[in-house]
Every structure is written in C-alpha cells, then in structure tokens.
Amino acid sequence: MMKDKLVHLLNTCINHSSESDLLALSFVLEGMQNKLLGNNGYFIDGLLHMERKFDKNSCEITIPINPVLNNSLEIVHGGITATLLDTAMGTLANYLLPEGYGAVTNQLNIHYIAPGIGENLRCKAEIIHQGSKTMVISGEVYRSDGRKIAYATGTFFIIDRKINEA
Amino acid sequence: MMKDKLVHLLNTCINHSSESDLLALSFVLEGMQNKLLGNNGYFIDGLLHMERKFDKNSCEITIPINPVLNNSLEIVHGGITATLLDTAMGTLANYLLPEGYGAVTNQLNIHYIAPGIGENLRCKAEIIHQGSKTMVISGEVYRSDGRKIAYATGTFFIIDRKINEA
Amino acid sequence: MMKDKLVHLLNTCINHSSESDLLALSFVLEGMQNKLLGNNGYFIDGLLHMERKFDKNSCEITIPINPVLNNSLEIVHGGITATLLDTAMGTLANYLLPEGYGAVTNQLNIHYIAPGIGENLRCKAEIIHQGSKTMVISGEVYRSDGRKIAYATGTFFIIDRKINEA
Amino acid sequence: MMKDKLVHLLNTCINHSSESDLLALSFVLEGMQNKLLGNNGYFIDGLLHMERKFDKNSCEITIPINPVLNNSLEIVHGGITATLLDTAMGTLANYLLPEGYGAVTNQLNIHYIAPGIGENLRCKAEIIHQGSKTMVISGEVYRSDGRKIAYATGTFFIIDRKINEA
Numbered sequence: 001m002m003k004d005k006l007v008h009l010l011n012t013c014i015n016h017s018s019e020s021d022l023l024a025l026s027f028v029l030e031g032m033q034n035k036l037l038g039n040n041g042y043f044i045d046g047l048l049h050m051e052r053k054f055d056k057n058s059c060e061i062t063i064p065i066n067p068v069l070n071n072s073l074e075i076v077h078g079g080i081t082a083t084l085l086d087t088a089m090g091t092l093a094n095y096l097l098p099e100g101y102g103a104v105t106n107q108l109n110i111h112y113i114a115p116g117i118g119e120n121l122r123c124k125a126e127i128i129h130q131g132s133k134t135m136v137i138s139g140e141v142y143r144s145d146g147r148k149i150a151y152a153t154g155t156f157f158i159i160d161r162k163i164n165e166a
Numbered sequence: 167m168m169k170d171k172l173v174h175l176l177n178t179c180i181n182h183s184s185e186s187d188l189l190a191l192s193f194v195l196e197g198m199q200n201k202l203l204g205n206n207g208y209f210i211d212g213l214l215h216m217e218r219k220f221d222k223n224s225c226e227i228t229i230p231i232n233p234v235l236n237n238s239l240e241i242v243h244g245g246i247t248a249t250l251l252d253t254a255m256g257t258l259a260n261y262l263l264p265e266g267y268g269a270v271t272n273q274l275n276i277h278y279i280a281p282g283i284g285e286n287l288r289c290k291a292e293i294i295h296q297g298s299k300t301m302v303i304s305g306e307v308y309r310s311d312g313r314k315i316a317y318a319t320g321t322f323f324i325i326d327r328k329i330n331e332a
Numbered sequence: 333m334m335k336d337k338l339v340h341l342l343n344t345c346i347n348h349s350s351e352s353d354l355l356a357l358s359f360v361l362e363g364m365q366n367k368l369l370g371n372n373g374y375f376i377d378g379l380l381h382m383e384r385k386f387d388k389n390s391c392e393i394t395i396p397i398n399p400v401l402n403n404s405l406e407i408v409h410g411g412i413t414a415t416l417l418d419t420a421m422g423t424l425a426n427y428l429l430p431e432g433y434g435a436v437t438n439q440l441n442i443h444y445i446a447p448g449i450g451e452n453l454r455c456k457a458e459i460i461h462q463g464s465k466t467m468v469i470s471g472e473v474y475r476s477d478g479r480k481i482a483y484a485t486g487t488f489f490i491i492d493r494k495i496n497e498a
Numbered sequence: 499m500m501k502d503k504l505v506h507l508l509n510t511c512i513n514h515s516s517e518s519d520l521l522a523l524s525f526v527l528e529g530m531q532n533k534l535l536g537n538n539g540y541f542i543d544g545l546l547h548m549e550r551k552f553d554k555n556s557c558e559i560t561i562p563i564n565p566v567l568n569n570s571l572e573i574v575h576g577g578i579t580a581t582l583l584d585t586a587m588g589t590l591a592n593y594l595l596p597e598g599y600g601a602v603t604n605q606l607n608i609h610y611i612a613p614g615i616g617e618n619l620r621c622k623a624e625i626i627h628q629g630s631k632t633m634v635i636s637g638e639v640y641r642s643d644g645r646k647i648a649y650a651t652g653t654f655f656i657i658d659r660k661i662n663e664a
Contacts, residue, residue, distance in 0.1 A: 002188045003180055009195040010176050014169050016202040022168045024209060025198060029175040032194060036182040043190060043234040044243050068209040071256075077210050078256070078271045079249025086244040090237075105244045106466070107439050107487055109275040109607040111634045111653060113627045128649050129611045134438070136609045136649060151626050151634060153651060155439055155487070155609060272632070273605050273653055275441040277468045277487060279461045294483050295445045300604070302443045302483060317460050317468060319485060321443060321605055321653070334520045335512050341527040342508050346501055348534040354500045356541060360530060361507040364523060368514040375522060375566040376575050400541040403588075409542050410588070410603045411581025418576040422569075437576045441607040 020067060027066045044083065052091065059092035062122045065143075069116075076116025076149075085110060085139040085152045088125040093135050093156040096127065103135060103156040110152040118144040133158055186233060193232045210249065218257065225258035228288045231309075235282075242282025242315075251276060251305040251318045254291040259301050259322040262293065269301060269322040276318040285310040299324055352399060359398045376415065384423065391424035394454045397475075401448075408448025408481075417442060417471040417484045420457040425467050425488040428459065435467060435488040442484040451476040465490055518565060525564045542581060550589065557590035560620045563641075567614075574614025574647075583608060583637040583650045586623040591633050591654040594625065601633060601654040608650040617642040631656055 013025055028047065035046030048069075053060040063069075063084060071077040086105055093103035122142045129136040134155055141150040179191055194213065201212030214235075219226040229235075229250060237243040252271055259269035288308045295302040300321055307316040345357055360379065367378030380401075385392040395401075395416060403409040418437055425435035454474045461468040466487055473482040511523055526545065533544030546567075551558040561567075561582060569575040584603055591601035620640045627634040632653055639648040 002185075002192070006176060006180060006188065006191055006195060007173070009192065009199060010172060013195060013198050013202050014172060016199075019168075021202060022172065025172055026168070026175065028194060028198060028213075029172060029179060032179050032191060033175060033182075036179050036187060042236060042238050042243075044237070044245065047194075047234075068213075070208060071210070072208050073268070073270070077208075077249065078252040078274065079210065079245065082248035082252065082274070082276075083243065083245025086248065090244070102239070104239070105278050107275070107277050108244065108248070109273070109441060109651065110248075111273050111627070111651060112271050113629070113634060129609070129646060131611070136611060148627060151651065153607065153609060153649065275485065275607060277461070277485060279463070279468060295443070295480060297445070302445060314461060317485065319441065319443060319483065334517075334524070338508060338512060338520065338523055338527060339505070341524065341531060342504060345527060345530050345534050346504060348531075351500075353534060354504065357504055357530060358500070358507065360526060360545075361504060361511060364511050364526060365507060365514075368511050368519060374568060374570050374575075376569070376577065379526075379566075400545075402540060403542070404540055405600065405602070409540075409581065410584040410606065411542065411577065414580035414584065414606065414608075415575065415577025418580065422576070434571065436571070437610050439607070439609050440576065440580065441605070442580075443605050444603050 024066065024068045027068050045087070048080070048083065050087065054095060057127050059088050059095060059125045060122060061088045061091070062120055064120045065116065065118060076121065078112060081112070081116055081121070081141055081150050082108070082110055084121060084123045084141060085125075085150065086154070088123040089137040089139045089152070089154050090156065092125040092127065093137055096130060096135070097158060100161060102159050102161050104159060106134070106155045106157045108152060108154040110150055112150050114143075114147050114149045116141075116143060116149050120144050121149070128153065190232065190234045193234050211253070214246070214249065216253065220261065223293050225254050225261060225291045226288060227254045227257070228286055230286045231282065231284060242287065244276075244278060247278070247282055247287070247307055247316050248274070248276055250287060250289045250307060251291075251316065252320070254289040255303040255305045255318070255320050256322065258291040258293065259303055262296060262301070263324060266327060268325050268327050270325060272300070272321045272323045274318060274320040276316055278316050280309075280313050280315045282307075282309060282315050287315070294319065356398065356400045359400050377419070380412070380415065382419065386427065389459050391420050391427060391457045392454060393420045393423070394452055396452045397448065397450060408453065410444060413444070413448055413453070413473055413482050414440070414442055416453060416455045416473060417482065418486070420455040421469040421471045421484070421486050422488065424457040424459065425469055428462060428467070429490060432492060434491050434493050436491060438466070438487045438489045440484060440486040442482055444482050446475075446479050446481045448473075448475060448481050453481070460485065522564065522566045525566050543585070546578070546581065548585065552593060555625050557586050557593060557623045558620060559586045559589070560618055562618045563614065563616060574619065576608075576610060579610070579614055579619070579639055579648050580606070580608055582619060582621045582639060583623075583648065584652070586621040587635040587637045587650070587652050588654065590623040590625065591635055594628060594633070595656060598658060600657050600659050602657060604632070604653045604655045606650060606652040608648055610648050612641075612645050612647045614639075614641060614647050619647070626651065
C-alpha cells in the first residue's frame with residue numbers, strides 16, 4: 001500500500017517534469033539509494049552524493065553540483081555549502097577523537113566568497129586547535145574551476161556519546 | 167527510458183527499505199512534488215517542505231522534522247538548520263528590497279544551542295540593520311516544544327540582479 | 333626614582349603635544365586614576381572611562397569618545413568597539429552566574445555597521461541562551477546620535493573560578 | 499594651566515600606586531610617547547607598544563603583555579586580543595590595496611583558545627580571499643611560550659578614501 005503510494009508519487013513527479021527535472025529526480029533517488037544500500041551513513045550524505053577522503057590531519061568531501069542543490073539564483077544554496085562544511089569539519093573532529101567520544105557543532109561561521117557553480121564542490125577541513133573540551137576547525141570549499149567559494153571556522157564540543165547538548 | 171530508470175531506482179530503494187525508510191522515501195518524493203507542482207520555488211524549499219509566513223519586519227519558515235534530515239546522532243543535521251536559517255534570512259532580505267535588487271549571503275554565523283528534535287522547526291528572521299549596500303539579519307530557530315535550538319546573524323550584500331559575486 | 337622617570341616621561345609627552353594631544357593625555361591619566369582610586373575594577377575599564385548600569389537581564393556600558401580611541405581614519409578603532417562589547421557581554425554573563433562561577437569568552441562575532449563618531453558609545457548586552465555549560469549573549473553598540481554602529485554575539489564558557497581555559 | 503593639571507593628575511596617580519601600578523603608569527606614558535614622537539601612527543598603536551613586520555602576504559604585530567592589558571582574571575582582556583587582531587588584519591588589508599583605497603572591518607569573528615599570559619603576544623594576519631569589493635583575512639595570536647591563544651577571520655570592505663560606511 002505504501003509502495004503503491006510511492007509509485008503514484010513518482011508518476012505524478014514524472015508527469016510534471018521537464019527533461020532536466022527528470023535528471024533532478026534521478027539525482028535524488030540515487031541519493032536515497034546511496035543510503036539504503038549502505039554506501040553512505042545517513043540520508044543527507046547520500047542525497048548530496050558525498051565522497052570522503054582522509055589523510056593525517058584533514059578530511060576532504062566532494063559532491064557533484066546538480067540543479068536540486070541550487071537556490072532561485074541558480075547557484076548552490078548557501079545552506080548546501082554550510083551542510084558540506086559542517087559535515088567535513090564534524091567528520092574530521094570525530095575522526096581525531098578517541099573511541100567513545102563524539103563532537104557536536106557549537107558554533108559555525110562561514111564567509112561566502114564566490115558563487116557555487118560548475119561540476120562539483122570540494123571541501124577540505126583542517127584542525128586549528130585541539131583541546132580537551134573543544135576543537136576549532138576550519139573548512140574551505142572549492143569549485144571545479146579551482147576557485148575558492150567559502151571559508152569557515154567552527155567550534156566543536158567534545159562529548160561522551162551519552163550527552164549531546166550544551 | 168529515463169522514466170523506466172526512475173521506476174527501477176524507486177523499486178531498488180523500496181526493496182532495501184524498512185518501514186521507516188519508506189516514510190523517508192515518501193517525504194523526499196513529496197518534497198520533489200512540492201517543487202514540480204509549483205508549491206515551492208525551488209527543490210530545496212520543496213524537499214524541506216517549507217512553509218513561509220510574513221509580517222512587517224520578519225519572515226517565519228516552518229519545516230517538519232523527518233529522519234531524512236538527521237545526522238548520525240539522530241538529531242537534525244547542523245547543515246539543515248543552517249539551510250533553514252539562510253533561507254529565512256535571505257527571504258526577508260529580498261522581501262525588504264525594491265524591485266530589481268537581490269540579496270546574497272556574504273557571511274553567516276550560527277550558534278547551535280540545543281539538539282533539533284521533535285515534530286518541527288520554526289525559524290524567525292528579523293532585520294538588525296538595513297543599509298544601502300548591506301543588510302544585517304538575525305535568525306532564531308525553535309523546536310516544537312518551544313526550546314530555542316539556534317541563533318544566527320548574517321551579512322547580506324545587496325546586488326542588482328545582474329551581478330552576483332563579491 | 334621611578335617617580336622621577338614618570339614625571340620626565342610626562343614632560344616629554346607634554347613637550348611634543350598639540351592642544352588636542354594634551355586633552356588625550358588628560359583622558360589617559362584620568363583613566364589610570366579611575367582604576368587607582370578604585371572607581372573601576374581594572375585598568376582597561378578605567379582607561380575607557382566605563383560607566384555600567386544593570387537591570388534584570390541586561391548590562392549597559394557607556395564610554396566617551398576621545399581621539400585616543402580612534403584609528404587612522406579618525407573613527408573609533410574596531411578593537412575598542414570589540415573591547416566595549418566583550419566587557420558588557422562578559423559582565424552580564426558573570427552577573428547572571430551564581431557565586432563561585434565565572435564566564436570566559438570562547439567566541440565573539442561582530443558586525444560593524446557604521447563608523448564610531450560623536451560624543452559617546454553605549455553598549456547594551458542581553459542574554460540569548462543560558463545553559464549549564466555555556467551562555468550565548470548579544471551586544472549592540474549605539475553612538476550618541478542614536479545610530480547603531482555594531483551588533484555582536486558571543487559564546488561564553490561557564491567555569492568555576494579555578495579553571496580558565498578550554 | 500593644562501600642563502599643571504596633567505602634573506597634578508600624575509601625582510595623584512603616583513600617590514595611589516603600588517610598585518606594580520607604577521610600572522603600569524610607565525607603560526601607559528611610554529605608550530603615549532610612542533605616538534607623540536611619531537614612532538606609532540595613532541594612540542592605540544602606541545599604547546599597545548605595537549611592532550610591525552611585513553613579508554609578501556602577511557603582517558605580523560607583536561605587543562608586550564603588561565597588567566594594564568589584563569582583565570579581572572589577570573589574563574589579557576579579550577578586547578585587547580581583538581584590537582591586536584583587527585589591527586594586524588586591517589594593516590594587511592590596507593597594505594595589499596593600491597594607492598587611494600582603504601579597507602574597513604565589516605565583520606570579525608574570533609575564537610578564543612587559551613588565556614593570554616606570558617611576556618608578549620604575536621599576531622600574524624594572512625589573506626584568505628582578495629576580491630574587488632571585499633577581502634577575507636585570517637589572524638592568529640600566539641603567546642611567548644608558542645601556544646596559540648586565538649584564531650580569527652574577518653571581512654574587510656574596500657573603499658575609496660572618501661567613503662567609510664556600508
């Protein structure tokens with residue numbers, strides 16, 4: 001019954017779609033599939049088609065640009081850039097912590113520098129300060145032509161896994 | 167052919183879904199439908215199921231919380247809260263400008279105060295400063311039990327619609 | 333001997349001073365006197381000639397503008413505005429805490445809106461969030477013609493008086 | 499007459515001073531002298547005993563720590579750290595601009611990481627983004643034992659020298 005509803009929903013979407021809307025639908029369903037097949041850990045990771053890469057003190061995440069991610073000016077929505085930054089910075093924070101500890105974003109400051117356009121966005125997070133209670137982490141986002149589009153810093157609180165608020 | 171691919175994608179998703187994953191799929195397809203039927207202006211608006219409300223000097227946007235929006239700690243992803251804030255604040259900025267002008271986010275600073283849980287999130291944006299070149303706008307996000315979960319301020323650049331970078 | 337050195341220093345200053353420089357010298361020595369006579373708690377309070385006022389949930393500090401506080405553009409130095417903000421916000425944070433606890437600034441974000449000119453600056457700090465480990469506080473600065481020149485938010489860490497780092 | 503008042507003020511200060519207060523008075527009068535003899539461009543530079551150093555894409559400013567600069571916790575006041583950061587970052591911004599243009603701070607975000615103690619503070623500013631209308635600049639502050647005490651980023655508006663507000 002739920003399945004029938006989903007198929008019906010998809011058909012309604014298809015019937016109101018332009019060619020480029022169909023590509024958007026495909027982007028979103030592939031994104032859901034990424035999560036459901038276990039390629040990404042949760043839905044947002046999957047929906048943004050995130051690919052992660054680590055080296056010692058940095059975390060890099062790349063996402064393809066798709067009209068689904070754009071705002072009404074047809075550039076990547078600032079919230080998507082923020083999601084990319086928060087994910088890369090938070091992933092690095094968690095990566096650097098010992099077993100049993102986690103990091104939650106306490107504060108995030110983003111400078112938007114240039115419009116997000118082109119084929120993909122690549123975000124690199126690096127550690128600025130690692131303390132016993134907090135970490136300060138930076139993130140910068142580049143588009144496929146090499147231009148920097150955003151620079152951010154954030155404070156992350158170190159928690160043991162049972163507590164998650166300040 | 168594209169339609170067949172989409173139906174096939176949906177079936178793969180359904181076959182790997184738990185009951186709650188099916189609800190997530192429904193949330194996302196309804197979100198796409200919101201945009202494709204013209205109820206929302208672009209995909210992110212639709213996918214987040216945004217409902218907007220204006221009065222004189224504020225803009226309020228409400229979104230339902232759904233597992234699709236959560237991070238691995240099962241609270242709303244900080245990037246989603248950022249998207250909600252940036253949208254409400256940017257919408258207010260654009261609303262206050264005369265015809266032919268637009269506002270782009272130049273800088274956004276977010277304090278995360280409490281975890282995003284419950285039924286929905288409500289964001290209220292208000293004007294702090296309206297200049298001739300820039301606007302400073304605040305945004306606060308509340309969850310359904312009334313608790314404030316985030317407070318943000320941002321600088322928006324006023325552009326004429328032909329130029330969109332700093 | 334130290335006293336002789338101080339008198340000699342003052343004479344050198346006087347000999348190289350214009351009329352307005354003499355007023356600057358007077359402003360600074362009166363500022364030191366404010367602290368030494370116990371009217372202000374520490375030197376910066378005294379040097380800025382701070383006057384504080386409390387009501388329930390806010391702290392207001394006013395300082396006179398003097399050329400000593402200006403930058404090379406002859407407007408109040410952004411660092412002075414920051415000092416005024418940090419002091420008012422930190423004073424409020426400490427005021428709201430029970431005996432034995434203190435607050436230290438963890439993060440401060442300032443929007444500079446208009447130049448600091450005129451007779452004085454008035455800063456009002458208000459509470460945005462009071463948690464068990466952190467507080468989020470806002471501050472706004474007005475000049476004597478009523479115009480807002482800055483808006484800030486900050487995160488303050490609550491410490492017991494023996495610990496002062498994160 | 500003004501000179502008599504100044505000498506009288508100094509004597510009052512001396513009479514209420516401990517040994518360490520006399521050193522504070524000396525620090526402040528030497529600071530005023532720095533400006534009046536033309537070693538520093540304006541009073542704040544002088545009062546903080548700033549020493550600047552440039553290379554290609556950075557500006558470094560060092561200041562000695564003195565009790566005058568401390569808050570009630572006997573660590574450097576956050577506003578002094580902010581003044582040091584804003585000065586180094588603004589100096590770099592102005593240094594990079596062609597003749598006739600200036601830079602004013604539009605937004606400043608500071609992460610306070612460790613208490614300012616020890617002999618001196620050294621601040622290094624570097625360019626993150628140089629646009630045609632704005633610049634984004636970072637600054638970090640180290641104390642004499644090598645520990646990082648603050649990290650900041652700021653947006654600077656590029657103005658021609660006749661206009662100084664946004």
